[in-house]
Every structure is written in structure tokens, then in C-alpha cells.
Amino acid sequence: MSVDAPPGTAPLLEARNLELRYPVRTGSIRQPTRHVRAVDDVSLELGPGETLGIVGESGCGKSSLARCLVRLATPTAGTLLYRGTDITRANQRSLRPVRREIQMVFQDPEASLNGRKRVGQILATGLRLRGVPGNRMKAEIRELLRLVGLNPEHVDHFPHEFSGGQRQRIGIARALSADPRLVVLDEPVSALDVSIRAQVVNLLYDLREERGLSYVFVAHDLAVVRHASDRIAVMYLGRIVEQSPADDLYDHPLHPYTAALLAAVPVPDRVAARGRSKTVIRGEPANALELPSGCRFRPRCPRATDVCATVDPQLVDHGGRHLVACHHPLDTPAPAREAGSPSPA
């Protein structure tokens, strides 16, 4: 079900039916009885220079997917290809040449920097592993700091001497120190003050243009990824429920969940706001240990019918590389509703 890449561009990263399960040990018998599928049958593709946005509410498996893509977690099933090489189960040693090219920016700028190391030392690690000679090191570190908009004089400061936004810039500089092709951004701005989010997002855009990077941009907020992404994937309980080119997703959402997410984004433009659908979903995502039968969004879905309770919808292309996993996508008329509201799981 993977999407065909546009002609001429071989995919940089390709995930096929990726799955990451966590065993849940229950009771005193240490037998893994049940599993949580944090990432369930996810396929996606990213070309060079492309940005893929991944959105979904908390706990939908976005971060688990991000950790799989950089191989900090080993997928329990499926295939992960980087430039045609299978790295799904590659061990630490054989991963090393690939590691450098796939970097990650973490969510919490406080926890992602070693508080015992000075900024210069943090940035030197990546440079040294890349083989930058010792006499070039200082200049390279200053260049990296300048690149992310920090004062190169602060090279000897400790992370706790910086503000949250500056720390995230250090995190970005560290990712760049390895000279990557692909950067996985795991909610890079959600821990930051609203006032400095835009600055950091703009920095990320500039770096992408300057360095020809590809991004996987994970966020729980559609507004943040809108202009950054070429394509956007919407996740719900470990699954991708809709994937399409960015503008198409915003203009014509097909999955009721996407529509609800979009409705939750505040729009300053009153004219645009008037035309928006007012889809509001209630309740919480189903327990990942006890998924509802059929479509996992069914208990909260305003369009759910009987078929949704029995058949798990698959991702289907609705034209223009717009994929959606729904029995009643929004480009079809609303289904005739059975008496009463959809029964909860």
C-alpha cells in the first residue's frame, strides 16, 4: 500500500508495514500476556528534500514511530529501508555509517542535552565521529552555533545557562553536527513557549533550504506542520488513517478524524472560519490494549455505521496520492444513520 514516489526521485527512507509492539506484563507471572501496538502496520515514504508531517493526539504512537525511523527502537515487524538498504534489524555496528545521516531532534530540550557537558563538547562529539580533524574543530563548532543563531562566544557555557529556545537550537546544532540528510523532528517546539515556537520553526525551514535536508516533522498540532510539510500523515492509535499532500489535506480532509483535528485549529480569518466544518469529536481514544472491533476510530466517529464495527478499513487512494482509511470518507454523502448513536466499544 506504499505510495509511489514521483518519477526520478528514489525514496530516501521507506517504511513498509512497520510495527512496534510493547509487551505488557500483567500480574505476578512475568509472562508477556498482551501487547500494545504503538506503531501498527505503518507504511510511508520520504523523498530527498521532502518533508513529511506526522500528526495525531498524544499517545497515538507518533514518537514511537519516530524512534523506529531513527532506529532507536527496533521495529517488531515490517521493513525499514534507507536509500534501499534494509536497516530494520541492523545491529549497532552495521548501523553506524547510516546513523550519521539520520539525526533526531528531541522534544524536551532540557533532557536531550547532557547537563555535564559544555556546548562545545556536545557539538564536538558529532564532529569527531564524522572525522573532523582536531584543528578544524573549534571553527566548525563556532560555525554550527552561528548557523542555528546562537552566539559563538557561548561555546563554553553549560546547557542550563540557556533558555528553552536556545537549548532547542543547541539540539538542532547537534543534529547538524553529524551532517545528516534526514532529520526526524520529534515535536521539536511543543515544549517551547508559544512566542518562540515560530522562531524555531522558521530556523528549521531555513536550514532545510540551506542544507537540502529531508524532515520527518512530528507534531500534535496541525498548524505547526502546515507550511512545513509536503505531505502529511495523520495517525490514530498507531495507524495512519489519512495521508495526502499537505494542501489537499487541509482543503479536503477525507477522514472524520482529520476534519475534527482541523476544526480544532484556531483560524484568525473569519471568512475562512465560516466555511469550515464544525466537526467536534468527544471522548478519549480507545484503550490501546482493548482496541474496538473494526475501525478503531468508530466509538468516537459521527459517521460510524455497522460496517465500521466489523471491517477494519484499509488505506485506499482517493486520487492525487490522497490515501484514507475510512468506510465513509467525507467526499461521499453521509451514510444513512441507524437508529441511535453508534454504540461505544
Next chain:
Amino acid sequence: MAFGGLFLLVLLLCLLAPVYSRYVAHIGPNTNDITGTVRVGGRVEDVVSPIGIPIGPTWHTRFLLGADQNGRTVAVRLLYGGRTSLEIGFIAAAITIVLGVAFGLVAGYYRGAVDSVLTRFMDLIWAYPAVLLGVAIGTSIAVGGGIGIGPFQLRGNSILVPALVIGLVYVPYVAKPIRGQVLSLREQEFVQAARCLGCGSLRIMLSEILPNLTSTILVFVPLMVAGAILLEASLSFLGAGVQPPNASWGTMIQGGLPLLTTSPQLVLAPGIALVLAVLGINVFGEGVRDALDPRSQIRVGR
């Protein structure tokens, strides 16, 4: 701060004892003067009376703190004994910290089977009371006339025997908390970032995790030195540590015990020295930790 300075002074006096004892003491720790006499306040008194009671403190250059039943000077033995005690304390603490941190790092970082094996082994050592295990190992080495591993020969009466024994006995006390801290540190995002950059396990352990353990280790160093000095005194008191006639605070207390009622200074002098040294090391360690923590730099200006 005043207390810190005071204890630093005590610690320095203790540590420098080997350097200055030659100038303060004009005789060695084992020089005995059992048949000698000493002039105290115009009267001439036996160093050791005919019924075997040694002279008390003269507060004078000779026999400052009195003599023991063999006519040896308590003050001089206190100096040389302190040197032995501190040497053993620091060597043992070094062994404990190095092995404890290494075990804790490896067990906490690799988890799984490596962790299980190391942790069970630590539990095994931990299950024995420290003093009992120390007596058992110390006595067997001393009685066996020492051990030899390859080129390293350890004679039974060497002070390295109690140092080694004490060092090994305390390893789990450091390894366990270190392991616990490593278990949580290895999940931190900065460790994952290092793995992302392509750092190997050894580099992650030494350059990412170890620096974050320094404040814990710095807390342990004075605790372990103090603990080792106390355990050395206990072992020597029980005859399993420093072997006579070598002076140590433990052997001095043991030697003075039979005369506790008539010559309490034989027990009190090394006992007080022990308390002062251990207290001084602990308070000094606290100060070092505060000074070295980069996050506490804001407090320097008070």
C-alpha cells in the same frame, strides 16, 4: 564555612602526618622505653610502673599522651597509626569506587543477563555482614601468609591486605546505587541522541553517563573513606586487619582495652582521633561536592 575550614585543617593534619611526624616525633612508633623513667613536675616516675600500669599523659615533650604497657609513646603511635589508617582508608575507597562504578555502569547499561549475573554476585557479597566477611577474608590471607597473583605478591602482614579486603567488601554498597542511576540515565534523551550520532557503548558509558555520576561518586568517596577507616579499626581490633606490631588506631584501641580502667588514654586517644578524622573527611567531602557541581555555582557568591 568555619566548620568546613576546621575540618579541612584536621584532614590536612592527618594526611600530612607521614611528612611531619619525623620532625614532631624524635622516636619511632615501635621504640619502647619500658624500663625508662621520666621527670614529671619535679618527680621522677617509671614509664611503666612495677605492677604494669603505664604512665598517663605528662603534657610534656616526652610521653605527651602517656605510654602504653610496652613503654611505647602513645602520641607517636597515634601519628604513625593514623598514617596507616588513612592509607588503608584511601586505598580501600579507591578500590571500592573503581570497582563499584565499573560494575554499576556495566550492569545498568547492558541490563539483561549481564545485569543479572553482576547483581546476584553483588547480592552475595552484600548478604554477609561487612565485618564478618572482612574478618574471614583478612584472617585467611594473613594466616595463609599472603597471596600471589602473577607478579603481584602480597605478604600476610602487609597493610595492603586489609585495604584490599575492605575495598572488596564495600563494592556492592557503591555498585547498587550507581546501577540504579545508570538504569535511569541510559533512557534519557541525551543518551539516545548520542546513540543517534553513532557513539559506541563504551563512549556512551564513559563520556555521557559517567560525567552525570560524578556528584554521586563524590558523595560516596568521603563516605567510603570514612567507612573504610572505621572497618579497618574494627578489623584491626578483632585482629584481622593490621597485624602487630604495626601501629594503627584499631590495634591501639585493642592494645589499650585491658587497661581501660587504669589508663583510659590508651583507648581514648585513638578513639578521639578516629572520630575527628571520620567527621573531617565527611564534612570536607560535602564541601567538595558543593564546589564541583556546575548547577550549584549560583551559591558561590554567598
